[in-house]
Amino acid sequence: MCGIAGWVDWTRDVSLHREWVVGMGETLTSRGPDTRGDWFSTHCGLAHRRLIVVDPAGGTQPMLRRFGERTMVLVYNGELYNTAELRDELLAKGHTFESYSDTEVVLHAIAEWGLAATEKFNGIFAFAVWDNQSQELLLGRDRLGVKPLFFAQLGQGVLFGSELKAILAHPEFPRRIGAEGLAEILAVGPARTPGHGIFENVQELRPGHVARIRNNEWHIQAYWKLNSWTHEEDEETTARRVHDLLVDTVERQLVSDVPVATFLSGGLDSSVVTAIAAQYFQKHGKEPLHTFSIEFAEMEKHFQANEFQKSLDAPWALKVSQFLGTVHHPEVFDTPDLAANLHQTLPARDVPGMADIDTSLFLFCKRIKEQFTVALSGESADEVFGGYPWFHRAESLQAHTFPWALQLSRRVGMLSDETRAWLNPEAYVQRRYEEALSEVPRLPGESSEEARIREISYLSITRFLPTLLDRKDRMSMGCGLEVRVPFCDHRLVEYVFNIPWKLKTAGDEVKGILRKAMEGYLPEDALHRKKSPYPSTPHPDYVELVRSRFLERIAEPDSPLRPLLSMTAVDEWVSASRQAMPHRPWFGQIMAIPQMFHYLMEVDDWLRTYRIQLA
Secondary structure: OEEEEEEEEOOOOHHHHHHHHHHHHHOOOOOOEOEEEEEEOOOEEEEEEEOOOOOOOOOOOOEEEEEOOEEEEEEEEEEEOOHHHHHHHHHHOOOOOOOOOHHHHHHHHHHHHHHHHHHHOOEEEEEEEEEOOOOEEEEEEOOOOOOOOEEEEEOOEEEEEOOHHHHHOOOOOOOEEOHHHHHHHHHHOOOOOOOEOOOOOEEEOOOOEEEEEEOOEEEEEEOOOOOOOOOOOOHHHHHHHHHHHHHHHHHHHOOOOOOEEEEOOOOHHHHHHHHHHHHHHHHOOOOOOEEEEEEEOOHHHHOOOOOOOOOOOHHHHHHHHHHHOOEEEEEEEOHHHHHHOOOOHHHHHOOOOOHHHHHHHHHHHHHHHOOOOEEEOOOOHHHHHOOOHHHOOHHHHOOOOOHHHOOHHHHHOOEOHHHHHHHOHHHHHHHHHHHHHHHOOOOOOOOHHHHHHHHHHHHHHHHHHHHHHHHHHHHHHOOOOEEEOHHHOHHHHHHHHOOOHHHHOHHHOOOHHHHHHOOOOOOHHHHOOOOOOOOOOOOHHHHHHHHHHHHHHHHOOOOOOHHHEOHHHHHHHHHHHOOOOOOOOOEOOEOOHHHHHHHHHHHHHHHHHOOOEEO
16 A cells, blocks of 8 residues: 655746645655655656555556656555456557556556546555646545545645645645534534545545546546345355355456465454455465454453443463464553553544544554555444344434444533633534435335335445554554455445345344354354453543543643533543443444543644644
């Protein structure tokens, strides 16, 4: 994976400010620690940071190719998993190649088919292409939004970058945030609205969208979206189709010129990905697959089973590893590790994130990066197959809001009356919910129960999943680790989205059709293990750590967060945190009190270090 950035202005000579564009690119060094490259013409400057995974010599960027009278230059972040097929198709059309990199295939495909080439891509990507003949900037992003891409208007030009920090690095760009941007931080939280760039005049190119910009005329359109159709296959055929799609997807994503590992928590999703990968390694005579799991010190001592987390992960990860014959690495972290890295995740995300599970994932990826450059993970299976509790609980199915926003009033109760009057957070979240519902592709003749499940599925895939993909991308790329997510393959997502709920829950079991599809790949008890979310630490030392640091922050006279909070509510939360309470892992917007302290501390940090101007 890589980091991309650029500046185009049709009224200025951007090459006179090369250092600005170079500086934008340098903010993305962690995304591409191996090499850097820059390219300039009168009106366009492109910067690239590269993490070498495929074709070290041939994949250098920015990549320039001439097609007759046209000169096209590409910066690209991602991986194509159907490179070979596309190269063959382009060769048949007369194209010639200088490398075997997917980067060159992307550029030739865009030269041949324009932005319609994205419809042919199977992969995770964000790209920018400058056409020197037409003086156009072309932008594109993968269907599920695995790879990020932000852009902003600046005068008569446009800035873009893999992360917000690249845009913010331009010295002429103002760092203003209005009520809507602050509502995304304080009300919507990590599950922010797709396309919203938080800062004024900044947008995120939405998943499955492309943009064509010329002389400051913008044309943005979707090239992919979820559609609904009647599923007519029986249970056996459906399970076989899911199996075949998953095996094909995982095997495609194992292609790399550097070693590949997998995340293995012992839960169903990571175990399925690992099982397919381990079988592939064995079939092709490779060394045993390496797997990694995350653990916290003294979990056995402080862990209490609850409705969200039924059992510890560690024994299950070890059991699956032994069954599959992998080389397993349990990575253990303690509260001092979290304390030493509390402020490391904000620079990777550019906005406040997910408290301790961001910090632990960052440390986890950092450990894996010591040995590997690429890993596969199980993200999105719960969104696609319906694994979250909100698919199964009446209170969520009957709610008239996002199912993960049921405790919104509790969350915004920390805000002062003035802040709530300014942001109107409940109304803002409700508006975003109604916007999302208006997009749902309806299926005529569907029962009200099936229609509601379709709504929840759509909301989960298009609104909640980006939360986890953002987190995985920023924490992993913040360490120079590429993480691939097979369950985000658009072919699988399209197919499973339309499987009726009765089939999805085959055997009257959560994600039953996935379990049926993967029979024989895992031990029976592991195959049928109940969902366990990403772990967070229950250690009381963590509670004391974040509470004390939060109170220190807001006690400072220059704290930018303090005026936004209700100190009465803060006192109540502090008092509650000193009482015995069950540990609850972060889930949706259900933040435990310690995690809320951690999150608000990040907000204070963000307002200070990013020099935010509240409009």
